[in-house]
Amino acid sequence: MPYEISYAFTCVFLAAIVRGFSGFGFALLTIISLSFVLPPATIVPAMFVLEVAAGIHLLPSIWKDIHWRLIVVMVGTAVMFTPVGVYFLANVPAGPMKLMLAALIFTTAVVLMAGIRMKRMPTMAETAATGTTAGILNGALGIGGPPIIIFFLGSPLALQAGRASIIAAFLAMDMAGLPALFAFGLFTRDSVRLAIISLPALVAGIYLGSRLAGRMSETVVRKVVLVVLMGMAVATAAQSLFSVSKTG
Template sequence: MFELGFFEWAWVAASIFAAGVVRGIAGFGFSLIVTVLLTLVLPPAQVVPVVLLWEIAASIGHLPFVYREVDWKSLGWLTSGMLLGTPLGVWMLTCLPPAPMCAVINGTVIVFALMLLRGSKPRRSPGRLETALIGMSGGVINGASANGGPPVILFFLSSPAGAAVGRASLIAYFLLTDSWASLFCWQNGLFTLDSWLFMALMLPPLALGVALGSRFFRGLDEEKFKKLVLLLLLAVAGAGLLKALF
């Protein structure tokens, strides 16, 4: 197991709990928060594979409670596009300079998030082809920068279906994408015995955080939830933009 002192283990547990609360409220955001906080005490190579396992565990534990609210029809088209777009994103990652590409991606997300914060909304819901293209853009971005969530988050946030449907659909979507990414980690030998032990040891603070976040969500109205998610999305995209620029 990783060699950490008492205070470092306390930091790890508190970080996972805090990120779990955000995940329980919004349906996303866990990976970004916990990766930033844990890499202060652990190397990224040890953190990233375990974060995927925690994400999958959180989704598996969360999905049964929101299963009936998932927009499975839209999710199917988004996932189809994501599976097609991911290889193209990986190709872009190997052939194009990463920093300018990430800057453009995150800058675009910031523009759209600010538009939604100002009250701009699409005049109609996207059709099947448009939904698949949004999923494909998420797959391309995920393959190129490992951050393909924003297009899909914006898709569900601007949907007239409501906050509960969008949140539930995001939980299901990230279960699919994280499972897909985990297959590549497993193929490359990134999951070790320490990874599984570390994941299992920190399941209690994760479960407690997600449960508490879910309770907070039930007390939020539609507009407060959307504003919270957009602000979180701006923070994610802003962090990605700063990383690309500096």
């Protein structure tokens, strides 16, 4: 329907601005907003493809700033432990897990907003633990990004290096999971159509967001990113409560 196309285009464009600016938030924002007019089975595969496209689009500009040693360990453990998350998905209600995740994200963002950060680089064990948590959450809830975001924002890395590493980690995890979507036949005609229609909005939004990030000081960008993170936590909690009330 025309109104659905216009609404989807607008949602993707606004979420892409956030993605280009902060390096994260696109999938969660689009899935939550588009779920009001489209079924998740159509949204999730389309947004997954757009996430990969967004990462590839940003990769040339961030390549030199990526902390590859941390990324290899983190993504490797995340991929290994995603099946554990799938087990939780099959045996534990998603609602309570989402609420706990939202509370953790919001609390951590407030702590980071107060200026509390690690004074040393994370160890390989801490990096692997973050990847493990991200993999479990990715398998259980489809939301594996928050531990990675918190990890890099709380490290002594410069914001530019942290943002670049977040984007690279998400791209690697998304590309690792892409074959499973094809294997399970989740790419329907509607999801492919949604991805194609949304692609111009994605490119335009990421371009605008990247330009905005490049023109602001690191302090301002960091505060905006943390506000976005807190907003994502609130949105996750609201979505969980809405789902619980709807099923109840």
